Amino acid sequence: MPRIPHTSPQTLLLFSVLLEEPQRWRYGYDLSKETSLASGTLYPILMRLTEQKLLETAWEPSDEPGRPPRHLYRLTADGAALAEQRLAAKAAKPRTIGPAIQARTA
Amino acid sequence: MSVEQALRESAVRRIAYAVLATAVRGRRERGGAWGEAVLSEFAETTGDREAVRWAAGGLRTVWHERRARRRELPRLVRIRRRAVRIALISIVAGLAANQFVVTVGYQASGSMEPAFDIGERYVVDLAAFRLTGVQRGDVVELTMPGTDRLVVKRVIGLPGDTVECRAGRVWRNGAPLDEPYLLADPDYSYTECSAATVPPHQLYVLGDHRVVSTDSRAYGPVHEDELHGRVLFH
Numbered sequence: 057m058p059r060i061p062h063t064s065p066q067t068l069l070l071f072s073v074l075l076e077e078p079q080r081w082r083y084g085y086d087l088s089k090e091t092s093l094a095s096g097t098l099y100p101i102l103m104r105l106t107e108q109k110l111l112e113t114a115w116e117p118s119d120e121p122g123r124p125p126r127h128l129y130r131l132t133a134d135g136a137a138l139a140e141q142r143l144a145a146k147a148a149k150p151r152t153i154g155p156a157i158q159a160r161t162a
Numbered sequence: 163m164s165v166e167q168a169l170r171e172s173a174v175r176r177i178a179y180a181v182l183a184t185a186v187r188g189r190r191e192r193g194g195a196w197g198e199a200v201l202s203e204f205a206e207t208t209g210d211r212e213a214v215r216w217a218a219g220g221l222r223t224v225w226h227e228r229r230a231r232r233r234e235l236p237r238l239v240r241i242r243r244r245a246v247r248i249a250l251i252s253i254v255a256g257l258a259a260n261q262f263v264v265t266v267g268y269q270a271s272g273s274m275e276p277a278f279d280i281g282e283r284y285v286v287d288l289a290a291f292r293l294t295g296v297q298r299g300d301v302v303e304l305t306m307p308g309t310d311r312l313v314v315k316r317v318i319g320l321p322g323d324t325v326e327c328r329a330g331r332v333w334r335n336g337a338p339l340d341e342p343y344l345l346a347d348p349d350y351s352y353t354e355c356s357a358a359t360v361p362p363h364q365l366y367v368l369g370d371h372r373v374v375s376t377d378s379r380a381y382g383p384v385h386e387d388e389l390h391g392r393v394l395f396h
Contacts, residue, residue: 084199085206088216095200095219100226103196107230113195127199 062110062142066093067101071139074129078136081114081128102129110135174210178217185224196227263289264394267303267312273369273376274314276345277301277396284314284396291392296320296365298334301393304367307381312390315377316343319358319366325378326357332368343370355379365389 062071073090074082088098105111112132115125131139171179182204186197193201200220207213232240267286269278278284286303296302296317306313319325324335330352332339344351353372356379360366364383369375378384 083203083206085203085216088203095203095216096222097219099196099200099219099223103223103226103230113199123205124198124202126202127195 062105062138063146066091066097067105068142068146069093070098070101071143074131075136075139075143078131081116081130083126083128087129105135110138172210175213178210178213179204182217182220185221194224194227194231197224200224261288263287265391267314267391267393269314269396271313273371273374274301274316275350275371277343277370278314282396285394286391287394288391291389296389296392298323302365302367303390303393304365304384305388305390306376307384307388313369314393315367315369315375317365318368318378319360319383321360321362321364323366324357324359325355325366327353327355330354344372349373358383363387 069091070087070093073087084095084099084102087093087102088095091098093101102111102113106113106129110132112130112135114128114130116128118125179201182201186193186201192198197220200216200223204213204216204220207216235243265286265288267284269280269282269284272280291300291302298317298320300317301314302317303312303314305311318332318339319334326333328338330348332341332353332355341351351370351372353368358366358378360383363386365386366378366383368377368379
């Protein structure tokens, strides 16, 4: 069975954080804090989502001199729809465990 | 990072920033968009630990970005780059193997006839013999004492062995050797030597062409450090 894209726990975590306020532009550092994902995990996911037009990006012009512009992220309409759908699918299908383990944990 | 800010930063944070900035930008003014994105958030981190973790993740991001950019290159360019990389690695690995693992030698004299003809090439194991050790009868390559020439000889005696010659034959530890690698002709194989006991860490070596070979009969047992390799085949 082929893997369904954008279903990893890390991606779902990011989706849930982005969906809290889908219209607001977010900073990478804040997303990292809120999802507690390391930058090396978070940014490749952001790259992948952007590449597939699920996420839009912008550069925030710098307000103080000497400070580089910051990168901003927001779900596109497609992205928000997909995020809702993936999270709903995840909630509808809880992790199934084998009967043997079920018996032991019951 | 502004100048005032940089002055306030700890050494660890400055190093983390410098490493990340180098990875993102190299010698360019501005690096890839994603690398720059991680870099511009660096100032948000607090403390050394977080800064190092952020920079480490940034390196991973840069690596992902570079890989994505490579995938967009024309197929031929990618194939050519890979070919060049493989060629370079092969050359380096080949030179290293030739230096340290296995190499080819050239027999310049007739001292090992009939097994080795003059001008014959042979393959030498430079490393594995150090693990397995050498045995009596092995053909080894060694530096002839007093010279810098590599020569091929056969190991006759190991440390502790007593080697002597009686009536043109070699005796080891009181028994005559069976030496099928010698020619039957005594003009080739008649061996004269003075009795010797091999000291620790030394080897007693002889060339197969006994009447002409310069070997342990001339320069005595050789130290194991003079051993260059073991001849595998020729």
